Amino acid sequence: MLSLLDLRARIATGRLTPAGAVGLVREAIAAREPEVGALVCVDPAPHVAPDGPLAGIAVGVKDIIDTADLPTAMGSAIYAGWRPRADAPVVARLRRLGAVPLAKTTTTPFAFMDPTATRNPRNPGHTPGGSSAGSAAAVAAGMLPLALGTQTGGSVIRPAAFCGVVGVKPSFRLLPTVGVKCFSWALDTVGLFAAGVADAAHALALMTDRPGLDLPATDPGAPRIGIVTQDFCAAPAPEALAALARAAAAAERAGATLRDLALPAPFGEAFACHPTIQDFEAHHALAWEYAHHREALPPHLRAALERAQGIETPAYDAARRVAHHARRGLKDVFGESGVDVILTVSAPGPAPAGLASTGDSRFNRLWTLMGVPCVTLPVDVTAAGLPLGVQVIARFGDDGRALAAARLIERALA
Amino acid sequence: MLSLLDLRARIATGRLTPAGAVGLVREAIAAREPEVGALVCVDPAPHVAPDGPLAGIAVGVKDIIDTADLPTAMGSAIYAGWRPRADAPVVARLRRLGAVPLAKTTTTPFAFMDPTATRNPRNPGHTPGGSSAGSAAAVAAGMLPLALGTQTGGSVIRPAAFCGVVGVKPSFRLLPTVGVKCFSWALDTVGLFAAGVADAAHALALMTDRPGLDLPATDPGAPRIGIVTQDFCAAPAPEALAALARAAAAAERAGATLRDLALPAPFGEAFACHPTIQDFEAHHALAWEYAHHREALPPHLRAALERAQGIETPAYDAARRVAHHARRGLKDVFGESGVDVILTVSAPGPAPAGLASTGDSRFNRLWTLMGVPCVTLPVDVTAAGLPLGVQVIARFGDDGRALAAARLIERALA
Structure with a gap:
């Protein structure tokens, strides 16, 4: 896998340029992507910032997160070729730090349970998990040092575990969900995938401007x-x-x-409440898609939204x-x-x-x-x-x- | 003003058709809009549902709320002619209830403080308030029986008061902000404008599927x-x-x-914290616009975003x-x-x-x-x-x- 901290150390000491680091990523993509299928599209000529704390770090962006320079298809033909006007704030923040949002990564349609064609890089006969399938698989395959995903049920932690990478689902709204296709506004959480814990912590600390999230130089004491x-x-x-x-x-x-x-x-009661909250909100969040493109929705999602019509508002409350x-x-x-x-x-x-x-x-x-x-x-x-x-x-x-x-x-x- | 309940009563008893009710609105717009300037665009040929609890009710939608059939310009040249892919859930819900999202209403750019050209229908020499200027003015001028706005500081209650209409800012997230251009994710709240309290309560009860919000048939007791x-x-x-x-x-x-x-x-301390939270989040929420279109931002907003770069994350926390x-x-x-x-x-x-x-x-x-x-x-x-x-x-x-x-x-x- 590509370690973000290792790439940054090589850039900081002049052994690698930011463009060279992106070049390594392109080579890895050429070698691994045909088998894994983790990427929806790759920017052919991205701006590579010469400096910044994440200069040279190519990032994969789950394809429900808005990008101004690359299409955002939500894993669905309904949004095929869709071009948002603006970058989501998490993407804008990465650019400001010098990172290169290089590729959109596969997502299950609207980040629900219908699978992608992405394969698990550890064993291509197995699923990489979902819904952030491409982000987990791309990092696991050594194609990208950092990727963004989202979790509403288990869509960061599960694919990270299945693919053998580190996944972080931060505290709710530590990373803004603005510009991220909504499934459930009470649950949707933006998260990260990286090769190691220190890589993920460094990225999260920079993205949130909270240096304390980075691993402390001194031992914090045994937990x-x-x-x-x-x-x-x-x-x-x-x-x-x-x-x-x-x-x-x-x-x-x-x-x-x-x-x-x-x-x-x-806590068992709360666990049992998760689907009620998620599905009730999804049937509102995806009301336009359900009203106008129901036949284009994949089977698991369509069935879930049909069932969700029956969730009474008092049950949600x-x-x-x-x-x-x-x-x-x-x-x-x-x-x-x-x-x-x-x-x-x-x-x-x-x-x-x-x-x-x-x-x-x-x-x-x-x-x-x-x-x-x-x-x-x-x-x-x-x-x-x-x-x-x-x-x-x-x-x-x-x-x-x-x-x-x-x-x-x-x-x-x- | 046009009372939603009055229009619905006339439709329910056959004295008015839904199309006739929309026709009344068109006449009012023709008569009043040239002076007031509350509308960004009007759908020339909307679908008028024959039935539904809000059939025949034409609605104004603040122009930071996504509509699939009408442009959504955020009050800014940066988004001139922008066509979102989907209706925001609040708009989709209105359509499902039979209402007709007929017009987009003026908003200050990105719902901040730079004024619109909209005039106060009660006295055209005065502001209608902001940021939901057009929604408040259109209802006050008798052009629309219902309009959607948003409030991050005072953008529903203040223009409603200035224009002499009823404004409701519901509990946070009672109406989803999905598909609404974000200024501050902790504060942005979708609200309603109507001619009277009962009109607004009826609309809110239907939009949220909470009949208890509608005024009880029996006296609730003196508060x-x-x-x-x-x-x-x-x-x-x-x-x-x-x-x-x-x-x-x-x-x-x-x-x-x-x-x-x-x-x-x-509470005084909390009051003093509002701008810190609002402006810190705005500088993230509008990071793409600030990075790529700073010169096109209006002066109050640009200055606020410039100042917000100086808000330290610990101050926000x-x-x-x-x-x-x-x-x-x-x-x-x-x-x-x-x-x-x-x-x-x-x-x-x-x-x-x-x-x-x-x-x-x-x-x-x-x-x-x-x-x-x-x-x-x-x-x-x-x-x-x-x-x-x-x-x-x-x-x-x-x-x-x-x-x-x-x-x-x-x-x-x-």
Whole structure:
């Protein structure tokens, strides 16, 4: 994989130019893209800024995020060739930092569950996950050092885990969703994919102008970690649990304090509310597409929007109240247990075989609904070459601590 | 003015067809628009639905709200002729209810403070206010029975008060801001303009599928009203205070219980934080326009975005914390005082003379930041024919109570 920090170090010391770094990316794309199929389009002649803290860093932009210089097709024929007027603020910010938004990456249609044709670079017979399929696959294949995705259920953490890269879903709205095609305004969250935790942390710190998110020069102290198994939904596969145990053991070796943490019943209720909020909002957010292009919607999405017509407004309001109380309750869980971060599986197991399904987001949905930062990192690989990840979760706004704990585990595993 | 409920009653009883109702609107536009200048464009041949609960209701859509069938120019040459792909969900919802999004209404550029050429229909020598200038003026001039606007500071309540119409800024995100050009994602709120409180309440109830927002058939009981003077900012003009006293006396005659309510110091601090949050987010939300079309930005907006480059991220984060605590504190104010709603001035006075300024939002900004529902209604008229309004404010999510109390005052004044 291409490490953002490594590329930047080579540029900073004059061993590589920004244009040369983009050239490396182009070579990698030429070599890997035919097999992986992670990209919708590549800018043939992008402006490569000569300087800036991300100069020379080519970025993949999920194709539901507006770009003024490249089409934005939402993974759907309804938007084929669509050219937004403006860059989304996250893209404008990357340009200002010197980065090169080089390619649009594949997305499931409107970031729902209908699959893309993208293949998992670790094993092309398996899905890369979704909905940010192309962003995860492009970073995993070594085609790009940084990519933007979005998560409404598990669309950053799950594909990152399936592809064996680091994925960060920051606190809700730490990165603005302006100019990002909406599925659910209470849930949609912009996130990042990178080769390692330090790469992702560096990019997030620059994008949000919060230097504290970057890994501190001094050791932040060993974290207190709560191990959570999310018993409110079906258990993960044994290999996923083994990866969680391996990550926990590594953390302990590095000095972390571990304890098991059971989430009380209200979190199961909140988990169950996620689809109500998501689908109710989606049927409003995509009302124009549903009214005018229903036949062009893919089957999973069309069925979900049809079902969503039946969600009563009081059920939506009740679900929002449950989520609101669970968000407050989660603060108490952190406060009363004394843990700094939660450690749990990133997905039910490795990437499923075939491309018919993008996998299951059940270990991600609660955390998206809570709006808390999640960082997934690769821990193990199955016999079939498929990665297994764990995710580190912190309090709302405590993104720096989630990144620091993920880095500690990453180092301990190395 | 054209009452939505009156038009609907005439359609329901067969005295008017939906097409006939739209025809009345066209006649009114032909008669009044040359003087007022509230409209950017009018659909020459719209689809008029034969039925639906808002069939025959022509709606004005502020020109920062996406429409698939009409251009959306954001009040700026940068977006001249721009055609969004999709209707914003609020527009799609109106169409589904049978309404006819007939016209785009003028907006200050990107909904900031640089004025439009729109005139106040009550006195063409005065501003209609902003930023939702055209929506307020079109309803006031009797050109449209319903119009959509947005408020980030005071852009619904202030122009409604200046033009002598009812304006509703609902609870934050009761109406989705998807497909609405973003200025500040924490503040932007979609609102409505109509001839009377019952007209606005009926439209809001249908748009949000919350029948409880419509005025109850039975008397909800006389409200307990807290009179608030917002002493954290400069005092309003004497005629604004006289209108507040007149509205309070009318409420008391109708059985309401009144008490003076002083807001403690944290609300002054929150008030002072509004510009930090708004302008910091605007400089991100409009980053593409600032980077690529700075010279085409109007002077107030350009200056604000230039200043906003200097707002440090920690100052923004601190402002958000102050706002968060004030939102909780406002719940306590309602709870401890026992008041159902707050009554305060809608603006510092009548619409200023000339078109150089859209007026001052200082009596609106705190409530936008709190996310609470605000309803303004006309109370009095100055010797120059300029309306004076008061606003009724309720707890977050208690939009129905704000509307019911506003209706009680409206009736008592009649």
